[in-house]
């Protein structure tokens with residue numbers, strides 16, 4: 001009996017104390033954002049292993065079957081890279097490459113716009129980024145970022161419709177969220193539903209250049225009906241009974257002609 005116990009104990013000791021002859025890691029490389037953090041990599045080995053080398057900006061914690069890798073915020077101003085080397089018995093190693101960015105690498109918003117009714121309210125947009133985000137909200141809106149969410153608030157709007165751009169920046173990355181809020185009155189047309197025709201500047205007629213080399217200027221009018229605001233002319237040298245002058249205004253593109261806030 002003693003012999004058997006001795007045998008079992010020595011076998012256990014041999015297995016547990018013997019350096020691994022094979023080490024496999026679940027990930028050959030890990031990367032950290034500028035902010036740093038903690039990541040763990042699974043280690044499969046047939047014996048003992050230890051961390052034989054690691055960059056000085058990395059903190060490792062080798063546990064049973066896993067290595068936990070930690071790093072603080074990268075204040076160095078440059079991307080840093082290094083290797084963590086796990087060692088088993090002589091000549092048996094596994095390497096995990098580690099990289100940490102020095103800048104924010106992306107800002108990805110789940111939506112590029114946020115819309116409010118005139119009553120106002122609060123909306124949230126999920127943001128994926130790896131740095132510290134700066135948020136700038138336009139007049140009439142307030143916005144803040146925390147834990148992956150951009151929260152945008154608009155107060156009740158008694159005036160005209162509002163719109164603006166929320167600017168998100170993080171180092172040299174940037175993103176824009178378009179914010180809008182309906183109002184009582186369309187801001188662009190002041191509630192009339194119409195705006196001055198941009199082509200004829202409200203005149204209803206547009207000046208056209210008549211090349212005297214090809215066309216007799218006396219029979220082709222140099223002012224022709226503005227088609228953009230409803231004018232019509234069939235192109236004959238004389239205005240026929242059907243021709244009409246443009247109204248000088250077009251449907252407001254902001255409110256679609258309703259004059260109401262949107």
Ligand SMILES: [Zn+2]
Pocket residue numbers: 186187188189190191192193194252253254255256257258259260
């Ligand atoms: Zn309008």
Ligand SMILES: [Zn+2]
Pocket residue numbers: 197198199200201202203204205226227228229230246247248249
């Ligand atoms: Zn016009």
